[in-house]
Amino acid sequence: MTDKEEFYRIKQLPPYVFEEVNKLKAKLRAGGRDIIDLGMGNPDMPTPSHIVDKLVETARNPKAHRYSVSRGIIGLRKAMGRYYERRFGVSLDPETEIVATIGSKEGFANLAQAITAPGDVILSPNPAYPIHAYGFIIAGGVIMAVPALTPEQYLSGLSEAISKAHMSPRAMVLNYPSNPTAQTVDLDFYKDAVALAKKHDIIILSDLAYGEIYFGDEAPPSILQVEGARDVAVEINSLSKTFAMAGWRVGMAVGNERLIAALARVKSYLDYGAFTPIQVAAVAALDGPWEPVEEIRATYKARRDTLIDHFSMAGWDIPCPDASMFAWAPIPEKYAHLGSIEFAKMLMEEADVAVAPGLGFGEHGDHHVRIGLVENQQRIRQAARNLKRIFAVQ
Numbered sequence: 142m143t144d145k146e147e148f149y150r151i152k153q154l155p156p157y158v159f160e161e162v163n164k165l166k167a168k169l170r171a172g173g174r175d176i177i178d179l180g181m182g183n184p185d186m187p188t189p190s191h192i193v194d195k196l197v198e199t200a201r202n203p204k205a206h207r208y209s210v211s212r213g214i215i216g217l218r219k220a221m222g223r224y225y226e227r228r229f230g231v232s233l234d235p236e237t238e239i240v241a242t243i244g245s246k247e248g249f250a251n252l253a254q255a256i257t258a259p260g261d262v263i264l265s266p267n268p269a270y271p272i273h274a275y276g277f278i279i280a281g282g283v284i285m286a287v288p289a290l291t292p293e294q295y296l297s298g299l300s301e302a303i304s305k306a307h308m309s310p311r312a313m314v315l316n317y318p319s320n321p322t323a324q325t326v327d328l329d330f331y332k333d334a335v336a337l338a339k340k341h342d343i344i345i346l347s348d349l350a351y352g353e354i355y356f357g358d359e360a361p362p363s364i365l366q367v368e369g370a371r372d373v374a375v376e377i378n379s380l381s382k383t384f385a386m387a388g389w390r391v392g393m394a395v396g397n398e399r400l401i402a403a404l405a406r407v408k409s410y411l412d413y414g415a416f417t418p419i420q421v422a423a424v425a426a427l428d429g430p431w432e433p434v435e436e437i438r439a440t441y442k443a444r445r446d447t448l449i450d451h452f453s454m455a456g457w458d459i460p461c462p463d464a465s466m467f468a469w470a471p472i473p474e475k476y477a478h479l480g481s482i483e484f485a486k487m488l489m490e491e492a493d494v495a496v497a498p499g500l501g502f503g504e505h506g507d508h509h510v511r512i513g514l515v516e517n518q519q520r521i522r523q524a525a526r527n528l529k530r531i532f533a534v535q
Contacts, residue, residue: 153278158501162485166495177524179512180485180495182320182466186385186440189433195425199418209414212405213241213393217420220427221393229363237398238371240405241423243415245350245379245392248404250276251411252346252375252394255403257282261311264302264343266295268499268506270320273348277312285310288505292317292326296333303341312344313337318351318361321502321511322469323462325355331364338373344400345374350392353383353434355464356442365396375400382466384426385437390415391423441466444514444521451525456532459512468512470496473532481507492527 162180170176199205212218218235225231233239242248253276257263263277266289274284285302289295299313315334317326331347338345347364355361364370375396381387394404414420448468449461459470472484479487481498488494497513499506516524 150279154275158482158498161482162489162495162498165486165489169489169493174493176489176493176495177516177520177527178495179514179516179521179524180497181515182511182513183515184382184385184387184466185515185517186437188385188389189426189429191429191433192384192386192422192426196418196422199421205417205421207417209417209420211408211412211414213239213414214417214420217241217424217427220424221395224427225363225365225395228360229366231363231365233365233395234398238395238401240394240401240408241414241420242377242392242394242404242408243412244381244390245348245377246272247390248377248392248394249273249346249348250279251407252377252400252404253277253280253282255407256312256344256400258311260308262306262308264299264310264313266314266316266319267504268321268502268509269314270316270348270502273314273316274503282311286503286505289319289322290505292324292330296330296337299334299337303337303343309341310343312346314346314348315364316348316350318355318464320348320351320465321467321497321499321506321509323465323467324469325361325464327359328362328366331362331367331370335364335367335370335373339369343373344397345370347374347376349376350379351382351465352378354438354441354466356438356445357463361464371396371398373397375404380423380426383434383437386423386426389419389423391419441514444516444518447518447521448512448514448525451522452528455525455529457528466514468514469499470510470512472508472510477508481510485510488528488531491531492524494524494527 218239221239222233222235225233257280259281261282263282265274265284267286287298287302352361364374379392459468462468476484481500485496485498497511499509
């Protein structure tokens with residue numbers, strides 16, 4: 142092997158689309174520029190104090206410093222089951238239908254490892270959160286990217302892709318509320334998806350990481366509320382956004398027993414689970430008061446409203462998202478020729494505003510950028526003023 146030779150799995154991954162934008166952001170900040178960063182989906186609110194207190198209390202016990210359990214301590218899996226019962230009316234067996242994961246990303250990637258044989262065809266939305274495709278690519282799968290600019294387009298595209306696939310697809314990916322598009326679906330969508338999966342013997346991996354960040358009266362449903370969904374589906378969920386616990390890395394995979402057993406088997410070779418005090422604190426989060434979650438949700442809603450209103454006044458009309466911590470913003474017509482990367486770079490260089498280029502989520506995202514609700518309202522209003530200044534002169 143020469144120093145220039147790429148490793149096999151690394152060669153399967155494309156150049157990191159966000160790297161060029163991130164380098165520019167670092168360069169401008171090093172030069173003293175105050176960049177308003179709406180690019181990365183990194184929650185900026187503090188984790189509720191009762192969760193932190195439980196972490197500290199448990200960490201003082203030396204016994205908690207030992208190896209934990211790769212599938213999660215039983216107390217946490219039971220708390221996850223209680224959450225699904227309260228929130229969705231879904232009863233889960235904590236022994237056979239729940240695995241605690243080290244964040245939803247780890248759970249998704251290891252599920253891909255567990256179920257994918259080399260060459261397996263996977264149906265994935267485009268645009269999509271990168272792990273939805275690349276978790277399978279790293280595992281040796283072949284992605285059939287299905288355009289997903291609307292849920293209806295994606296569902297009809299799945300049927301078309303299945304008919305065109307050279308072999309029966311192994312799995313399909315669902316993600317609602319969506320990252321990056323912020324779109325939501327109802328139970329009828331999931332019923333149709335489950336029926337399609339059963340007809341063609343396809344596994345469903347449903348990502349519900351943003352299920353508690355919604356702004357209307359209707360809370361996003363779980364696919365497991367559909368009768369028979371557990372025959373084909375596993376849902377990945379997370380505490381990261383719900384409780385502002387992104388850095389804690391606590392998630393869950395729930396649903397089909399066979400798939401959960403496969404994930405648990407793979408994890409048993411790879412990790413010992415999250416640090417036990419983190420898992421105990423996660424129990425306090427799931428079983429504790431829900432007012433902090435409502436406050437987090439209200440903060441995102443207020444930021445969303447400020448962004449939509451003030452960016453519109455600046456000359457950029459953005460569809461109002463019903464859920465998630467993002468707005469999926471079409472590039473203004475007079476800048477459409479730039480594409481998402483050059484447009485994002487222009488916003489940084491001329492308006493001190495960072496956004497995520499849509500191309501980073503797939504080629505069907507290149508006419509959009511993703512804007513995170515990760516700065517306070519004052520900073521969002523400042524971003525709008527900066528944008529208005531450059532939009533007015535160009």
